[in-house]
Amino acid sequence: MEGIHSSTRSRDLLRKIKEFTLSILEDLSEGLSPLIFIQSFRTYCTNLDSICSCRSNKPSGHEILTFQKESHVHRIGNVLLRVLLIVQQLLQENKHASKRDIYYMHPLIFSDQSVVDRAINDICILLQCSRHNLNVVSVGNGLVMGWLRFFEAGRKFDCINSPNTAHTIPVLVEDVKDLVSAALYILVVEKESVFQRLENDKFCSKNRCIVITGRGYPDVPTRRFLRLLVDKLCLPVYCLVDCDPYGFDILATYRFGSMQMAYDAKFLRVPQIQWLGAFPSDSENYDLPKQCLLPLTIEASPDCQIRGKLKPCYRDATFTKKCQIGDRN
Structure with a gap:
């Protein structure tokens, strides 16, 4: 909107x-x-075969408020x-x-x-x-580094001259101007600790890319900034999240939007985002030791629904519950 x-x-x-x-x-x-009609929206994609510009943009019902x-x-x-x-x-x-x-x-x-x-x-x-x-x-929490330069509210963010230095993502994303990049792709990581590890390893010096983190569940400025980069720079975007329901939920928030702001999902979601993993099958394919895995508890297993094929969601090799990733938050 x-x-x-x-x-x-x-x-x-x-x-x-x-x-x-x-x-x-x-x-x-x-x-x-007075009767006040509050329209209801949904975020999930109804077209499984292509990048969505789907019916989730339209109201799916309404709530009536009255004195x-x-x-x-x-x-x-x-x-x-x-x-x-x-x-x-x-x-x-x-x-x-x-x-x-x-x-x-x-x-x-x-x-x-x-x-x-x-x-x-x-x-x-x-x-x-x-x-x-x-x-x-919102009070912004996101961080960005890499081959990127832009201005916001008169301030210059020159990540290109120091690609491994983290910058806070602007809160007033609509004020971002003169966006320039020499990157080949965008990498979104779930955790700040992973972002810091890439920063310490000078990942962006060795890889011509832009790295973003929302420090867990991404706030609105982080999602809007990512959407701006994808729209303006036309770069492929990849997402690295934990192999657990929270990681799937975070991936779904970037790709489909959140339920709380479903009315605005069209301008916040990034349907092009590609999942890098980690995948549930990795524990078996790479024969990970049991001590590297954590059991999935009831508290750590929100219903995760990503529209598409059923996929196993587990954090140890014995948990075989299946769910669909994408409709939460």
Whole structure:
């Protein structure tokens, strides 16, 4: 749900906010209970034979919020409209705030960060925009190194002159300009420890590439930055994750998007990403010693569904549960 030029987009969003709030006031003044339709989206790919641009972009249903339901009164009046007011102020003043900043503006009313997160997602769906269009940003955790140079908000990130030096991924990805690269491919690694090992081994000096890590589950800036690189540089992209349900889940988040932000999956997912491993079959193919493996426990085995063929998901050679990788998070 990317917008156009920022100032035009902000004016358009402010107009939508005004129209939305006026419609609620008009219904209330006439003694009617406003009905707010929140569309539902999905992330999974329905085309298994090619890179997806699939039906997950379209709503798959909707939730109706109304003042007639007691459980919805707090969600609409105390949370949704309050967060909408904060967003309106951010847009009017051209300022940015994190989700955590918004929560701490009214912690007693919001009660939990997840309440704010849901309200922001609801607003994005109602206004048909991405979260960063609301000037709501994440605190970035991702790192990048390699054969890359770009500018962001007037700052120069010159990774090419020092390809083995880690740089934090910009939070305001829409401000990235003059992107230049001499890389042949992009490598995404799950863990920061693997990233640091590649940094210490001067991997990028020996391999003309770009290396990215989201330090586990990737945040929105990391996913948006990766998508930007793939779109602008047209490079192949590979992903190295652990051979466990969490690794499969992280891979699925990069490739298909997350359930929480399914409405924006079209602009966050990277369907071209290729799985390097590690694969469940590696333990047998390379005869790994048992002491190198960890047992899969109930706590470490979330339902992992990646749309496609059934694949075994196990961390030791005796676990043979099968699952589909891709619909989680």
